[in-house]
Amino acid sequence: MVAFGKKLKERQIQEWQRFYINYKLMKKKVKQYAHQIEVGTQDRRHVLKDFSRMLDNQIEKIVLFLLEKQGQLASRLTKLREQHDALDEQPEISQITELREAYRVVGQDLLKLLYFVEMNAIGLRKILKKFDKRFRYRFTDYYVKTRANHPYSQLQQVFKHVGLGAVVGAISRNLHELQDRQGSYLSIYDPPALPLQDPVVDAIKAAVDRLTHSTNFLNFLAQHALIMQEELPAPVEEHIDEERYHFMSLLLNLANTFLYMVNTYIIVPTADDYSMRLGAAATVCGIVIGAMAVAQVFSSVYFSAWSNRSYFRPLIFSSIVLLVGNTMYAMAYDLNSLTVLLLGRLFCGFGSARAVNRRYISDCVPLKIRMQASAGFVSASALGMACGPALAGILQTNFKIYKFTFNEATLPGWVMAVAWLVYLMWLWISFKEPSRDIEENNSPHVSSSEPAENDVLEKGLKQPLLITSEEKEEDDEDPEGDGSEEASEESRQPATSIKSAYRLLTPSVKVQLLIYFMLKYAMEILLSESSVITTYYFHWSTSTVAIFLACLGLTVLPVNIVVGSYISNMFEDRQILMASEIMVCIGILLSFHIIIPYTVPQYVCSGLIMFVSAEVLEGVNLSLLSRVMSSRLSRGTYNGGLLSTEAGTIARVIADATITLAGYLGQSQLLNITLLPSLLICVASIVATCFTYNSLY
Numbered sequence: 001m002v003a004f005g006k007k008l009k010e011r012q013i014q015e016w017q018r019f020y021i022n023y024k025l026m027k028k029k030v031k032q033y034a035h036q037i038e039v040g041t042q043d044r045r046h047v048l049k050d051f052s053r054m055l056d057n058q059i060e061k062i063v064l065f066l067l068e069k070q071g072q073l074a075s076r077l078t079k080l081r082e083q084h085d086a087l088d089e090q091p092e093i094s095q096i097t098e099l100r101e102a103y104r105v106v107g108q109d110l111l112k113l114l115y116f117v118e119m120n121a122i123g124l125r126k127i128l129k130k131f132d133k134r135f136r137y138r139f140t141d142y143y144v145k146t147r148a149n150h151p152y153s154q155l156q157q158v159f160k161h162v163g164l165g166a167v168v169g170a171i172s173r174n175l176h177e178l179q180d181r182q183g184s185y186l187s188i189y190d191p192p193a194l195p196l197q198d199p200v201v202d203a204i205k206a207a208v209d210r211l212t213h214s215t216n217f218l219n220f221l222a223q224h225a226l227i228m229q230e231e232l233p234a235p236v237e238e239h240i241d242e243e244r245y246h247f248m249s250l251l252l253n254l255a256n257t258f259l260y261m262v263n264t265y266i267i268v269p270t271a272d273d274y275s276m277r278l279g280a281a282a283t284v285c286g287i288v289i290g291a292m293a294v295a296q297v298f299s300s301v302y303f304s305a306w307s308n309r310s311y312f313r314p315l316i317f318s319s320i321v322l323l324v325g326n327t328m329y330a331m332a333y334d335l336n337s338l339t340v341l342l343l344g345r346l347f348c349g350f351g352s353a354r355a356v357n358r359r360y361i362s363d364c365v366p367l368k369i370r371m372q373a374s375a376g377f378v379s380a381s382a383l384g385m386a387c388g389p390a391l392a393g394i395l396q397t398n399f400k401i402y403k404f405t406f407n408e409a410t411l412p413g414w415v416m417a418v419a420w421l422v423y424l425m426w427l428w429i430s431f432k433e434p435s436r437d438i439e440e441n442n443s444p445h446v447s448s449s450e451p452a453e454n455d456v457l458e459k460g461l462k463q464p465l466l467i468t469s470e471e472k473e474e475d476d477e478d479p480e481g482d483g484s485e486e487a488s489e490e491s492r493q494p495a496t497s498i499k500s501a502y503r504l505l506t507p508s509v510k511v512q513l514l515i516y517f518m519l520k521y522a523m524e525i526l527l528s529e530s531s532v533i534t535t536y537y538f539h540w541s542t543s544t545v546a547i548f549l550a551c552l553g554l555t556v557l558p559v560n561i562v563v564g565s566y567i568s569n570m571f572e573d574r575q576i577l578m579a580s581e582i583m584v585c586i587g588i589l590l591s592f593h594i595i596i597p598y599t600v601p602q603y604v605c606s607g608l609i610m611f612v613s614a615e616v617l618e619g620v621n622l623s624l625l626s627r628v629m630s631s632r633l634s635r636g637t638y639n640g641g642l643l644s645t646e647a648g649t650i651a652r653v654i655a656d657a658t659i660t661l662a663g664y665l666g667q668s669q670l671l672n673i674t675l676l677p678s679l680l681i682c683v684a685s686i687v688a689t690c691f692t693y694n695s696l697y
Contacts, residue, residue: 013112019065021058021123027130029054034134051131052143062120069113070167076106077170084174100178107171107200114204172201245366246432250373253357254380256315259419261384262391263322263348264292266412269392269545272531274409278338282532283663283670289528290656291342295349296649304355305637312433314356319424321351323417330413333405358641364434379557386553393546408542501638511692512625513647515581518685519614520648522584522678524655526607529674536667537598552611559615576620578689583613585682593671
């Protein structure tokens with residue numbers, strides 16, 4: 001990754017160069033202030049005052065230039081409006097075409113202005129973060145809040161961009177009116193909104209969305225997937241060549257995600273019964289369920305590496321392995337072999353292609369729809385998680401065909417084997433391998449660290465300046481602070497092994513991974529032992545367990561809608577993170593069986609609190625993780641997405657092993673024994689979170 005200062009210099013519009021933020025000068029001033037305070041020649045108060053004045057001057061320069069350009073655009077639009085009115089009286093096709101092209105030219109100039117504002121916003125945010133980090137002082141909060149609501153706020157003029165919004169509206173409305181609407185009298189303001197198929201308008205809308213960084217449901221879901229777009233835009237529309245994007249291939253990737261999640265959870269309601277039919281204890285279900293996660297620890301690495309060269313071949317291999325694994329799982333009953341059962345689940349884990357699914361979205365989906373594709377990835381996972389147990393509840397039958405038994409234990413395997421066979425044929429016919437020569441010109445960014453800040457300023461000022469967590473910064477790019485814009489090429493290279501990737505983790509990243517480990521451990525304990533616990537305490541049938549698990553899975557999307565659309569607009573990510581951890585802890589505590597008889601309301605309510613809180617925690621945690629991860633972990637085989645996946649998978653493996661080991665103490669002790677590690681890890685993560693953020697702020 002190239003240093004921000006160098007990027008800014010390369011991507012500046014040359015004729016506007018003197019109106020950009022002087023990022024290099026401000027970096028040198030921060031270093032100078034630090035030296036002056038260290039030797040005692042300057043006090044902190046004077047530094048804060050001087051730096052505030054410098055920022056005010058820089059913002060004023062940007063704002064005045066912005067207003068000048070807005071005025072020029074408005075003047076051009078006024079003249080075009082006069083031509084538009086004249087055409088209403090005497091319409092001519094050739095003149096309408098010329099007028100539309102004129103509006104598009106204005107749109108292109110507006111796009112340049114939006115990129116100008118965005119690059120300056122990123123520069124201001126980064127220099128504020130650099131100042132905070134160097135002086136251990138929350139100057140950003142003070143500066144933005146004091147400037148946000150002032151009646152003469154120049155900061156508001158930039159980041160509320162009311163004037164720019166009016167220009168965007170004028171261009172969109174007039175292009176819409178000039179488009180052939182086949183006799184429709186509706187405008188862009190009339191519901192339902194009519195889609196305007198114009199690349200200039202699409203590019204403008206994408207630039208405005210990036211500029212505001214407004215928190216919404218799609219953004220929140222996309223952060224779950226750790227698939228984020230590049231932070232700094234090019235001066236022209238950034239997009240992946242249309243030859244690389246193939247809608248059916250994207251749909252196949254999402255279908256793979258959905259089927260794999262169904263495959264993971266479809267056996268949960270019946271795994272204990274299947275184990276007992278093969279002569280093992282009911283708690284062996286922990287090993288049966290966890291075998292898939294054990295294999296996934298290794299498959300994530302080789303699939304991540306394989307996706308550097310191809311997408312089609314890994315998906316074909318994944319489908320074949322999953323077909324074989326599910327067939328083995330189903331046939332274990334007639335073979336009366338627990339070994340075959342476990343090998344079948346291991347094969348299923350070796351077919352986990354989620355790393356390929358993520359990589360395809362980040363590399364092959366155009367920027368303008370990547371957020372929707374990322375949200376689709378998470379939604380497909382959530383839907384699969386709900387459909388798996390629900391499908392198991394439906395498959396309550398018993399019959400034989402030739403020598404093969406079809407019952408509630410084996411049918412999940414047979415159904416998934418057929419599903420993967422159908423998927424394999426669909427994949428072979430419809431998938432289009434992207435051109436690799438184009439990809440070489442577009443560096444991959446599997447889990448790139450777009451700073452989608454979630455703080456909301458008072459009275460609606462959005463978050464391009466407010467930082468909520470420690471992120472990769474120029475201190476990494478220029479550790480000596482000597483103003484150099486280029487570090488050695490070696491320091492820019494992606495990690496080449498898990499060990500080298502681990503060395504790149506900062507304390508805050510390690511805390512985020514610990515939180516991710518904790519929530520995955522707690523969720524796996526709840527889900528994997530649900531059949532055993534409910535059978536022992538409440539004598540639930542397989543169908544009842546399936547309904548309970550399906551209901552838990554169905555809470556994922558509604559919870560994300562509430563958090564992504566409302567809660568994250570009202571509170572900082574750190575606050576939501578801490579509150580969610582505490583609620584997970586409360587859910588675990590309420591789940592313990594102590595003295596009084598264990599009841600269905602206690603189990604269901606405590607499980608719901610734990611699961612929903614963990615879902616909220618996962619979204620916010622991955623949102624923060626995507627911003628604090630080193631830029632060197634945003635690409636290559638050993639990327640941030642792989643590390644988070646490995647942390648979660650290892651947590652699931654340990655949780656499933658805990659269930660099986662605790663089973664040796666008897667089913668009466670299983671609940672409390674398995675909840676105790678969850679409680680300890682949760683408390684440890686809360687303490688680590690408090691310590692980390694207190695030290696940072």
